[in-house]
Amino acid sequence: MPSPVPSPSPETRHLPHWPPGQSQHLTLPETHLFHAAEVSAARFPHKPFIVFYDQVLSFSQFKAQAEAIAGWLQHDGGVRPGDRVLLDMQNSPQWVLAYYGILRADAVVVPVNPMNKREELRHYMQDAGARVAFVAQDLLGEMQPLLGEGLDHLVVATYSDYLGPTSELPVPPLVSAPREPLPAAAGLVAWAHVLAAARTPQPMRAGPGDLAVMPYTSGTTGKPKGCMHTHRSVLSTAVGGVQWFGRTQDWVMLATLPFFHVTGMSGSMNGPLYAGGTLVLLPRWDREAAARCIERHRVTTWQAISTMVIDFVANPAIGQHDLSSLVCIRGGGAAMPQAVAEKLKALTGLDFVEGYGMSETMAATHINPTHRPKPQCLGIPVYDVDARLVDPETLAGVAPGEVGEIVVNAPQVMQGYWRNEAATREAFIDIEGRPFLRTGDLARVDEDGYFFMADRLKRMINASGFKVWPAEVEALMYHHPAIQEACVIAARDARRGETVKALVVLKPGLADAPDAAAVSAWCHERMAAYKVPRVVEFVPALPRSGSGKVMWRELQEQQDARDAAAAKEPPR
Template structure:
């Protein structure tokens, strides 16, 4: 079984069921499946074959779902790309990913006009119309570009809703997901049909996502967290997606009430924005049975404040692109442990090892490694990096973690983010947890900075709602909860922490702001 077949089966069995709501539109599973078949026919008509790569430069919309599943259905490999990346970042992925055709927002037409000669490998662009003047803009393209461009509506209207695709093998590459590139050039993680199908199924089972659920899709669909948890997992069982084009607390709360949402998934910064939204009340999330957090560590103080205000449990989990992505979640049928990423989901193994690859005991900090049907086949065109990441079937995550006696895992920090002060390990998350407990601090991030005496020192960046809060007060507060070597030596107040489009705090950008001593 694969995701394409699963969608087709759901359309046959529950064709009248609503697959998604988007703005003022909705579509049944039969309508969605028909659109996928039309796009599959259209992709083949422009020369896309099994094994070819199709770039998706799209935001949260039905265009993304239809294009993704159409690519999967014909046996092509989907390459989702953040549409607000810079032209250079987009061009790098299109070239490195050997992308043959692109489905893109009309907002990117200027980029297509400028870059089409520099990207000879891209033979065709399907452009999604989002504004009334798009047809005129397409018509105004010069003949050379026009030959390569098709309007999304025409791509669907010109094709049949019937389609019989090629046989798909479970080991065929279904998706290439480029890592966010916070360190060096992005790497393309190759995920097979088995990888993405098994992780969607196992996640849906572990979190009890069922046909009756209505899942808010505010996370960006081009990111692996959204791809599995709010898109593929609901579609596995005939659930309904509530698609929000762009995250905003107001839109999330309005959609939750209007469509009686039952599940919300977000990253910690989203939960912070929702919590801080002045007009929010418990009534806004009264239909929500479960909130899911991932993408970064969720501060415990934020978790408790959110749950208390909205009377809904947050299940924090863990994943990474190379694992499709989910490996752990806090279970729903037994104790949820604040600060933990939970236990291994069905069919996935996690363990903690030392630098020799030897498994460590409870409470010992080491590297988290993962094994299961969700682990990627490797990095695209990077055999050495693949060999370094996957050893004896285990994916080495680069995250430092520990496990308790009951099998719950706790992320300590990124291996690369650890600060070493005079030979002592300081985990940024430990300091950040303390900072988040301060009543005047909204957001905080900790990085290591060079220190002539101790090798490294702790610097924290703080977003405060109290303009009179001082560095001395912050350090004094931390001293009540942390050993002296863990205390920040520098406190910098800023208006907002830099984040990528998935809400992950960019520590590298913070380090770049640090002035040399």
């Protein structure tokens, strides 16, 4: 751990805006994560836990199947306490069952983005030391070559195994595809065979301080690193989210965020299981299916990211759906454009409640108070979170109103990066004898103690000495009537060093589409001159990660490569 640094003052201006009637401290359960499944199954055995295209899995059925998976892992898969197990699927009943089956076996879940290809999967397998994996049938081609390279067993799931005979919702081909015979290869086993074996698991031995989940984070450089989370740190955000939003056993959650990402995992999956609520699952985003699910199943909460909401409110048929059951729409990942938030409120009467977190913190460390949310805001530090702003170079506290890097000490912070002591040391600083995680995110705090993102530490654009935060420029550009999406990056400029470039997706079907000069002129009227995109490039779409976020780093790297190549070209 590095030597102590000058200490900023703890942030307390948010306390007058704390959710009414709630304690600022959250006493966490001293239990195994699987205990939530046991409690909910005992309390509500016949109540629906998962609804998947109108097919229902009750709490008691869920517990029994997860225990059968755990028994197979221990007796047939050779999984021992603390072993890491890969989980590679779209959102589905099998994803949730495999997750809790792995935990019930006292093993560690390694959630995998289903968009990952063979080489990426090989890194996760080798780095985590995983010998067993769960994979969906449609992803088998990418995972199967790893059998014999390190994997001993590969459990293959077919989504349609959990479909009923009919559904009033449109079922995508990915989900309706029938089960296919497995190739004749050692180590391959069908999901149905695992359940049919009906193995009884051994007693649970793991405690709150043992590893439970290890999501991988890509960071800005190098290969992805595993974030080591214990049963306690995972419960911190699951239980915290339930309490912050006042959810009960009659909660119905529309789960459209991917479970492999910590936001969906904690808020849309672990929280409802803990509370005894119901999950309505969609494997992939579909705005029409989402609206029909809300209406059909009387969904009360929808957790989403801004790109989903943008698409949802743009649906020309959205007014035909009854959305009156909704009491909360929440999310994070990127600031919600004000224009889109206003459309959502006009449609539902609800404010979009934003939050902030990362893989290293198992989702949220900050959430807006539901009674007093602010737009484009990360929120306030939640239970037992000490969040401060420091100068990213000196690590000293910044003056009030100044931009600084968010650092946090909190119960949901990871133990460190798996088998990477150097990266762990770099990720933490010592303040007053306590470890604070460096988030790499720059923010400012307003007079009420609310945190507002300035931008990623590495993303800041330096245009002639002026600092430009791309997220701020993007938020303003969303007000343009012809712009559907925008991503702002830095481009090399001989005079300014760097200049602002915007990649823009126009709304479809425009009768009079603006050109680049018109977009720049529009921006010039609405923001300081140094922030205005000097270069505007129209693109058909922006690249996205598996969790739906715009991959600005990829766009920036492509631009850097073009600029570097241009600099080497001889003068014409």
